[in-house]
Amino acid sequence: MTEPAKDPQIMLAALARSHPVLELGTLDLCFLAALHLQAEGAALSAFSEDELSDVFEQACAIVEPRADNLKRRATHAIQRLRDQKLLARVDGAGVLRAGEFALTRLSASIVESYLADESLTRENLTQLTRSLRLSLAEILSRASQARDSDDWRNAVEAPLRVSVSDLVSGIERRQRSLDLEQQAFQATIAKLLESDWFGAVDQCLELLESTSRTLTELNEILLRDAHELSSSLQDIQEITVNAQAEGAEAAVERVMEQVDRIRAWGAARQRAWSEYYQYVHRYLCDVVRLDPSRALIQRLREQLSQHTSRPFALSVAAAASPRLLREIEPFKDDKPKVSRPRAERERPPNESDAIDQHAIVEELVQGALSRGSLGLCDVTQQVSAETPPELRFVTAGRVAQVVARLARTTLDRDRPWVSVNEDLVIEEWKLAKGGAHG
Amino acid sequence: MADTRYLTLGDVVADELFPDVDLALRRGRHVDREDSLWYTFLVDAQALLEAFYRRFGCELIHPTDGYFYLLPTGDKLGRRHLSVPEMLVGQALTLLYLDPATLQSGGVIKRADALSHLAAVMGSDALTRAFNPKRKRVDERVAQETVRGKFAEALRRLAALGFVDLLDADALRLRPGLLRFAEPVRGRGSPAEALERLVARGELVLGEGELEVDEDGELADDSGEQAEPAAPAPEPFELPSEVLSEFDDFGDDLSPPVTPEDET
Numbered sequence: 067m068t069e070p071a072k073d074p075q076i077m078l079a080a081l082a083r084s085h086p087v088l089e090l091g092t093l094d095l096c097f098l099a100a101l102h103l104q105a106e107g108a109a110l111s112a113f114s115e116d117e118l119s120d121v122f123e124q125a126c127a128i129v130e131p132r133a134d135n136l137k138r139r140a141t142h143a144i145q146r147l148r149d150q151k152l153l154a155r156v157d158g159a160g161v162l163r164a165g166e167f168a169l170t171r172l173s174a175s176i177v178e179s180y181l182a183d184e185s186l187t188r189e190n191l192t193q194l195t196r197s198l199r200l201s202l203a204e205i206l207s208r209a210s211q212a213r214d215s216d217d218w219r220n221a222v223e224a225p226l227r228v229s230v231s232d233l234v235s236g237i238e239r240r241q242r243s244l245d246l247e248q249q250a251f252q253a254t255i256a257k258l259l260e261s262d263w264f265g266a267v268d269q270c271l272e273l274l275e276s277t278s279r280t281l282t283e284l285n286e287i288l289l290r291d292a293h294e295l296s297s298s299l300q301d302i303q304e305i306t307v308n309a310q311a312e313g314a315e316a317a318v319e320r321v322m323e324q325v326d327r328i329r330a331w332g333a334a335r336q337r338a339w340s341e342y343y344q345y346v347h348r349y350l351c352d353v354v355r356l357d358p359s360r361a362l363i364q365r366l367r368e369q370l371s372q373h374t375s376r377p378f379a380l381s382v383a384a385a386a387s388p389r390l391l392r393e394i395e396p397f398k399d400d401k402p403k404v405s406r407p408r409a410e411r412e413r414p415p416n417e418s419d420a421i422d423q424h425a426i427v428e429e430l431v432q433g434a435l436s437r438g439s440l441g442l443c444d445v446t447q448q449v450s451a452e453t454p455p456e457l458r459f460v461t462a463g464r465v466a467q468v469v470a471r472l473a474r475t476t477l478d479r480d481r482p483w484v485s486v487n488e489d490l491v492i493e494e495w496k497l498a499k500g501g502a503h504g
Numbered sequence: 505m506a507d508t509r510y511l512t513l514g515d516v517v518a519d520e521l522f523p524d525v526d527l528a529l530r531r532g533r534h535v536d537r538e539d540s541l542w543y544t545f546l547v548d549a550q551a552l553l554e555a556f557y558r559r560f561g562c563e564l565i566h567p568t569d570g571y572f573y574l575l576p577t578g579d580k581l582g583r584r585h586l587s588v589p590e591m592l593v594g595q596a597l598t599l600l601y602l603d604p605a606t607l608q609s610g611g612v613i614k615r616a617d618a619l620s621h622l623a624a625v626m627g628s629d630a631l632t633r634a635f636n637p638k639r640k641r642v643d644e645r646v647a648q649e650t651v652r653g654k655f656a657e658a659l660r661r662l663a664a665l666g667f668v669d670l671l672d673a674d675a676l677r678l679r680p681g682l683l684r685f686a687e688p689v690r691g692r693g694s695p696a697e698a699l700e701r702l703v704a705r706g707e708l709v710l711g712e713g714e715l716e717v718d719e720d721g722e723l724a725d726d727s728g729e730q731a732e733p734a735a736p737a738p739e740p741f742e743l744p745s746e747v748l749s750e751f752d753d754f755g756d757d758l759s760p761p762v763t764p765e766d767e768t
Binding site: 252253255256342345346348349352353356357362363365367368369370371374377378379380381382384385386387 | 529530537568569570573575576581583584586587592594595599601602604605607608609610611622625626627630633634680683684686688695699706707708709710713
């Protein structure tokens, strides 16, 4: 089964939702450490409540010897640790009997990081890389014989995820311890010089040399062995890719990344140490050896504090930068200019004959009346036939106006609405025969 | 001229490093072992370049502390004298360079630590007055802001001269060239004699250095008064006895440190 890729954002969001908080004082940490040491020493897998209280009292006797109410404090401490998932009840008996408790993985890791004294050394690094090489050789052999998914899972993926990964993590953990050791070592050199100045030079040089030797050896081992490990991992990866065993392939990639990381650590520390080494060497030679009585700092301090009353200024060269004249090139503007086409805002009027629509309508109405039309509808129909459709509505009004002027209408009480065409309905006027006004 | 890869000055000038190193030196840069390629180049070409630069009226100096710089002794090559803020900040940084506590971080310090060290040695009032010389009545807040601004500007200019590396907004690395600021108090003799010797060599001048120059190269004028033009660089001279007498008690109660010349 392939492990799904872990999205850091999703994991962080899930972690934030659970509101994890760790608050551990010295006493709590020592209590946990005491439990851890007791479990290791006596090969205990769990502690009863009484045993927990006893261990707490032992820890308290060392950390806070004058503390009282130890039973109550033990109860609170146990509850505090349980709330923070540092101590877990493991018997599952609930209220039936007193519980049994064990340290969780979280608390074990915390305690180990404080107690562990396993910094990277030539011996343990050689041993770890040898074990890694053997494990990878075995996995490579099994991978070439794997036939089905069970084979891949049991013979390749699981060993890569558990044993190989743990071995590499072991190297990484020791690397981190060595980092801490170096920090402490740098502080030690500073303290040695602070306390003994000229007398500490030889001791500082010895410390520098021994640490340089250690780092160089470790880096050589890392470079050599990491190369072999990467080579074996690539062989395994090739087989997994050909067999399309995705889970095993992902496990190989993860281990490869870890191996790359431990190799990069070696190079980075070597570089950083080299800078530090040179700096301290220079300091010892230029400052400490030339000022064995350590008077220079005091004299310089005095010089600085009196500078405003007795000023002086160092001279430095200050040649002006050479003035390089560049060729003058005419300004090229390739961009199109913002403009609009020139055009006359007012167009000149076109000469055309005026059309008098009223006169045309009147002429058409006269024609219709002369042909003996007897109603407004008939006249309108005849005029509309000669008119474009969009003007027919307007024309109908003008026709009525002209008819009213030129003809006489007979009065009817009811004037029916009649359809002129599909779009127009008008009130019908009956016209008297020969009814034109004249 | 044994063990050098350069037989003639032409070989030196033909090296691809020469233009950059030459320009940097002429601009006052101090080149130390951390500029590994430049430093190796200068060590290899030192004998040839010393004669070369002498023709320009300047000396290629290589103290035993392990750095190079160009010191103009004539008027052919331009020179300047560090301003008061640069001198104060430079000396404070030198104190930190000499402090064994700085070893722990490999010579990397915080800017704030440098400023607080300067204030602790000089006293806050004296520091404020030194950084606000033209103001008679100063608002405390404005004066402190000026101190911070001039401190940052001094750091920037000292970095350009190779005395420090500005690593980021907050951190800086101290470099061996800073030991130049301690020269007057390094000899076995009295500081007054050391000053006399250094002035004669053209390493420094007595009095305040150049007027402060802002980023645009314009003379800064805090008070609104017209700034006086910078005086031309003085030629090496012998100090009058009345000036030297002012420094007679300088560091008298302390035993002077050993210098390389003294050892030899």
